[in-house]
Amino acid sequence: MKSASVDPTPTVGVATDVAPLGRDDAKPAHEHTATEDVDLVDWDRVAAMSEFQSLLTAKAKFIAPATIFFVVYYFALPILVGYAPRLMETKVLGEVNLAYLFALSQFFMAWLLAALYLRAAGRFDTMAKRLLTHIPRRAR
Amino acid sequence: MSTALIMFLVFIVVTLGITYWSARQSSGANSFFAAGRRITAWQNGVAVAGDYMSAASFLGIAGIIAFQGYDGFMYSVGWLVAYLTVLLIVAEPLRNAGKYTMADVLAYRLSPRPVRAMAALSTLTVSTFYMIAQMVGAGALVALLLKDSGITYQTAVIGVGLLMITYVVFGGMLATTWVQIVKAILLMSGTVLLSLLVLARFDFSLVKFFDAIAHVTYLENGVQVTKDFFQPGLRFKPPYGPLDLISLSMALIFGTAGLPHILVRFYTVPDAKTARISVVWAMVLIGAFYIMTTFLGFGAATLVGRDTILANGGTNMSAPLLAQALGGDIFFAFVAAIAFATILAVVAGLTISASTSFAHDFYTNVIHHGKERNPGEEVRVARITAFVVGAVAITIAILLGPTANVAFLVALAFAVAASANLPVIVLSLFWKRFNTTGAVTGLATGLVASIFLIVISPSLMGTEALFPLENPGIVSIPLGFLGAVLGTLVRREPAAEEKFAELLVRANTGLGAEKATEH
Numbered sequence: 001m002k003s004a005s006v007d008p009t010p011t012v013g014v015a016t017d018v019a020p021l022g023r024d025d026a027k028p029a030h031e032h033t034a035t036e037d038v039d040l041v042d043w044d045r046v047a048a049m050s051e052f053q054s055l056l057t058a059k060a061k062f063i064a065p066a067t068i069f070f071v072v073y074y075f076a077l078p079i080l081v082g083y084a085p086r087l088m089e090t091k092v093l094g095e096v097n098l099a100y101l102f103a104l105s106q107f108f109m110a111w112l113l114a115a116l117y118l119r120a121a122g123r124f125d126t127m128a129k130r131l132l133t134h135i136p137r138r139a140r
Numbered sequence: 141m142s143t144a145l146i147m148f149l150v151f152i153v154v155t156l157g158i159t160y161w162s163a164r165q166s167s168g169a170n171s172f173f174a175a176g177r178r179i180t181a182w183q184n185g186v187a188v189a190g191d192y193m194s195a196a197s198f199l200g201i202a203g204i205i206a207f208q209g210y211d212g213f214m215y216s217v218g219w220l221v222a223y224l225t226v227l228l229i230v231a232e233p234l235r236n237a238g239k240y241t242m243a244d245v246l247a248y249r250l251s252p253r254p255v256r257a258m259a260a261l262s263t264l265t266v267s268t269f270y271m272i273a274q275m276v277g278a279g280a281l282v283a284l285l286l287k288d289s290g291i292t293y294q295t296a297v298i299g300v301g302l303l304m305i306t307y308v309v310f311g312g313m314l315a316t317t318w319v320q321i322v323k324a325i326l327l328m329s330g331t332v333l334l335s336l337l338v339l340a341r342f343d344f345s346l347v348k349f350f351d352a353i354a355h356v357t358y359l360e361n362g363v364q365v366t367k368d369f370f371q372p373g374l375r376f377k378p379p380y381g382p383l384d385l386i387s388l389s390m391a392l393i394f395g396t397a398g399l400p401h402i403l404v405r406f407y408t409v410p411d412a413k414t415a416r417i418s419v420v421w422a423m424v425l426i427g428a429f430y431i432m433t434t435f436l437g438f439g440a441a442t443l444v445g446r447d448t449i450l451a452n453g454g455t456n457m458s459a460p461l462l463a464q465a466l467g468g469d470i471f472f473a474f475v476a477a478i479a480f481a482t483i484l485a486v487v488a489g490l491t492i493s494a495s496t497s498f499a500h501d502f503y504t505n506v507i508h509h510g511k512e513r514n515p516g517e518e519v520r521v522a523r524i525t526a527f528v529v530g531a532v533a534i535t536i537a538i539l540l541g542p543t544a545n546v547a548f549l550v551a552l553a554f555a556v557a558a559s560a561n562l563p564v565i566v567l568s569l570f571w572k573r574f575n576t577t578g579a580v581t582g583l584a585t586g587l588v589a590s591i592f593l594i595v596i597s598p599s600l601m602g603t604e605a606l607f608p609l610e611n612p613g614i615v616s617i618p619l620g621f622l623g624a625v626l627g628t629l630v631r632r633e634p635a636a637e638e639k640f641a642e643l644l645v646r647a648n649t650g651l652g653a654e655k656a657t658e659h
Contacts, residue, residue, distance in 0.1 A: 081372040082382025091521035095354035128649045
């Protein structure tokens with residue numbers, strides 16, 4: 001309990017931290033809603049930051065070769081099955097032929113690539129988090 | 141066949157319970173369209189798998205493998221590898237930059253009204269194609285299973301339609317997600333059980349099983365023949381077979397990343413990291429399931445045989461008939477109930493993505509310039525759309541009747557998605573110069589080209605077909621890209637180019653992404 005002798009009523013005209021209600025005045029930063037806050041981000045300057053550029057490069061260095069690899073590996077299957085059927089019918093393990101083993105290997109290729117991407121993406125997350133601590137904001 | 145009926149009813153009661161529960165959770169647009177973005181990674185992974193492993197996977201692939209051996213397994217391979225496209229290219233940027241639908245990402249830097257109108261049209265088209273396949277599966281299944289209890293194909297289709305409308309209208313995305321999860325767990329356990337029973341028939345010896353696969357005997361035009369079912373080319377025969385296989389493969393791996401009902405799933409999780417992990421969860425489940433189609437399909441080929449399947453409902457009934465051969469009528473009923481649950485859940489997922497797209501993209505953003513006139517209007521429109529979509533699906537399914545293989549029908553939906561949706565999603569994320577004209581022409585070219593080629597394909601025109609391939613992907617996907625690129629080059633749109641930096645930052649860092657709502 002505070003002592004009753006202190007009058008909580010603010011003095012008229014004194015400066016407070018409450019934003020003025022004027023129509024044309026900009027809101028102070030702490031009163032922005034999430035959406036308004038985002039609009040303050042200077043997207044072009046963030047995009048030009050060296051940290052952002054190196055994040056993009058790091059991502060491209062993984063995603064581009066990974067995509068090319070899986071597309072080539074995947075389409076090798078229908079192309080070989082369609083145009084080299086004699087080769088793909090070669091029995092490898094008892095009755096099991098090359099075509100089936102190649103098809104089965106696609107599953108493990110997909111899982112392996114997904115696991116590798118998860119690991120790499122952890123690195124991208126760290127880079128993005130570090131970048132987000134000091135993004136340039138527009139002045140209003 | 142009352143066991144089957146009882147199992148159907150148990151699933152229906154459980155899922156209606158889920159719907160009741162989620163209807164009592166907090167309401168609002170975020171909750172209805174995106175389950176409040178509170179779904180966790182494993183839950184969403186299981187739900188993605190549930191959305192994906194439709195009647196096409198369980199009934200369709202098993203049927204093609206049972207009839208044409210190895211070539212059917214190509215569907216299984218493509219449908220898993222497709223998730224690499226989703227994981228590496230689409231899932232995270234979409235979650236970071238969008239709100240409820242695929243069009244959100246497109247509308248980000250393009251002129252929203254034409255883009256959203258086209259995207260809504262393409263979403264409705266893909267969903268309808270997909271839904272027709274599911275309904276055909278449901279009809280065939282119920283016609284076979286419940287013929288003794290007096291339930292006809294029509295009644296069954298109407299029943300499925302009404303249930304799915306109930307899930308979506310009352311439960312929204314939360315109920316739909318949980319129905320998917322329950323169904324995915326049922327489907328996985330049923331498939332594991334079936335696979336083990338198939339192996340048990342061969343004394344748990346893969347060598348014996350593979351030996352049987354290499355010598356499958358059936359009647360062809362009244363003559364008994366023995367074929368090696370590991371041999372490719374039983375379905376995709378020369379001269380156009382190899383090309384058709386490549387076309388199908390393209391549609392499968394590029395189509396998944398353009399499927400509206402899969403893409404909306406990434407909005408139900410709190411952030412891009414969760415979206416990514418949920419894709420990997422889904423890949424583990426989906427991959428395991430598709431490897432097991434070896435046992436379902438080849439098991440049906442060796443233990444049931446083409447002749448018996450043909451006499452009892454056709455290709456789509458291979459997996460349920462395999463269950464009957466292995467575990468008697470009770471197991472038959474159990475597997476049929478799983479297939480039924482599968483269809484119901486997928487149809488609900490399709491309905492919610494179609495109605496979300498209509499309400500959010502078309503109604504609110506195109507007709508009303510992005511403003512809700514009354515609170516809750518968008519959700520109300522989505523509920524009404526679910527009714528309409530349901531009614532249309534019921535009507536088309538009844539008109540079509542149980543005919544073509546469902547995996548084949550679904551592959552056509554994939555071709556449309558790959559030709560119309562994927563090019564514009566990829567270009568808007570990666571090409572600065574891309575603009576509104578490009579998005580509209582890309583969506584339109586992909587949509588028109590794929591549907592036109594399906595109409596003049598052998599599956600609709602028979603031997604008189606003007607286009608020799610059953611799947612249009614190999615022509616329509618490049619056309620979709622070409623349409624988008626040429627449309628873009630017609631004019632410049634500085635506003636779209638200026639906003640590219642913003643999209644790039646948002647998509648790659650998650651800055652300003654839609655947050656999960658509090659309870």
